[in-house]
Amino acid sequence: MTPNTEADLAQIIASAQGPLHLFGGGTRPIGAPAAGEALSLSALSGIVAYEPGALTMVARAGTPVAEIEAALAAEGQRLAFEPMDHRGLLGTAGTPTIGGVVAANVSGPRRVAVGACRDFLLGVRFVDGTGRVLKNGGRVMKNVTGYDLVKLLAGSYGTLGVLSELSLKVLPAPETVTTLTLHGVDASGALEAMTRAITSPFEVSGAAYLPGDAPRALLRIEGFAGSVGYRVERLKTLLADLGEITQTDTPEQSAAIWQAVRDVDTLADCPTVWRVSMTPGAMVKGLLPALGDDPGPYQLDWAGGLCWLGGDAGAADMHARLQALVADRAVNGGGGGHATLVKGDAALRAAVPVFQPEPAPVAALTRGLREKFDPKGILNPGLMG
Incomplete structure (x- = not known):
């Protein structure tokens, strides 16, 4: 199914009798193998409004990132959070879309200086699991009213609602x-x-x-x-x-150097790749030594707070060990962390918890949110555990 309008999308979700597998450009098969009827958002495309003087842009969720970046570059502006292109690392095709970027909160090397993707979201329109069209935030930077569903939707991987339109803050490109x-x-x-x-x-x-x-x-x-x-x-x-x-x-x-860092070119040949987030000190002094003298191929970003780690195919034992180490206070220094399986075959992704298991109180909050926004449990079920 490929809805052409937000109203079509709402109707499809309202009438759905079973799970829906949501996707945009199809570039990032992260999470458990997809279940349910495929629902593509690629036709919900196009820049709705762009005001260079106000540093704001509104675009539909299926709009290609390349289209947005080209429009911004023509005005000497950019997406400051530097979204990654996963295709080289994952060996996928497709077209990266702005909705996919926001749904996964994709943020590149510049995050250490300017913040993450969610920090540049001004407003969202989305359809919840009952087919209701909701909006939060606005199209200007002064709009701060209401609950901050904008940041809640960023990084939810479509499990709370299906993004249809996004309002973004943009910044000037450097000299x-x-x-x-x-x-x-x-x-x-x-x-x-x-x-x-x-x-x-x-x-x-x-x-x-x-x-x-x-x-x-x-x-x-x-x-x-x-x-x-x-x-x-x-x-x-x-x-x-x-x-x-x-x-x-x-x-x-x-630009070429940092694009290679952003897209993790060094690990493109690895059959399995994890994305680990911890405090920089814990990463370098705790996690890497705990992995032994040869932790395998890796690279560090975000001043050491982000590690991309490569491994062998079918590395279920390594996955379990890595998530256990990240949760170990002796390793993480009490600061916590996350280990996410970003690249792996379908068998591995079906066999392991792809995302870092949440502590019980957080898991309870997550369940409550999903029950509120998706009471039928049809939006990307099982994707995030």
Whole structure:
């Protein structure tokens, strides 16, 4: 089924007698294998309103991300939260849509500086599990009335409601970009460098670590040319004792570097991939050492707070171990964390809890929300456990 209007979507959901498998561009088969009748949102497409002067855009959920980014680039603006394109990592086709980005709260390397996708949502329109059309928030940045369903829907993977229209805050693109590379550091050295940079006053908009044969920490500095030049020199002084530093001044080269980090190109050949979120210190000093001398291929983003970890096919034992380690206070330092299976075959995704199991009180809240928004239990059932 492919509804052409929001009214069509509401009618389909209201009359549904069984589970619905919701999807947009079909680029991210995350979660348990899909069950139910396929419901594509790809026809709910198009930019409804764009006001560059107000830094706002309204688009239907099925609008391709590329279409949105092209419209913004023509006005010297961008989606500051830098949504990832999963196709290379997952080996999928399809077209990334803005609804899919919001439903999964997809946020790239710039999250450490500007926040996540949900922080740029001004308003949403969605259809709940009974077929009601609901809206929350607005189309302007001053609208703060009512319950914050906007952030609740972001990251819910379509289990609370089916997004039909989104209002987004956008930001100007920078005048220039420079990337600093610190060569030859291990994970601990990279953590030190990223921590110094992120906590400095020099406004770093990306901090990542790529281990391997040529281990390196990456730092991104964006803004007006004069400011970038000053901040780059200060950062080089700040990090001089940690190793050799080189810089990439061509914006196009920096864009390619950070696109590869954003899309996790280093793990594209791994049959299984996890996404782990913890505090940076716990990640580097707790989780990685707990995985042993050879944790497998990985990369760090968000100044060490996000780890993409690769593994073998059918790695059910590794999955259970990883989620147990993330939940272990001796490993996470009391700060908690999440380990999500992002890439794996259908058998593995059917056999394990793809998302980190929730503590009992949180799980009870989750059940209550789903019962309220989807009393028939038809919206992507089983996707998130």
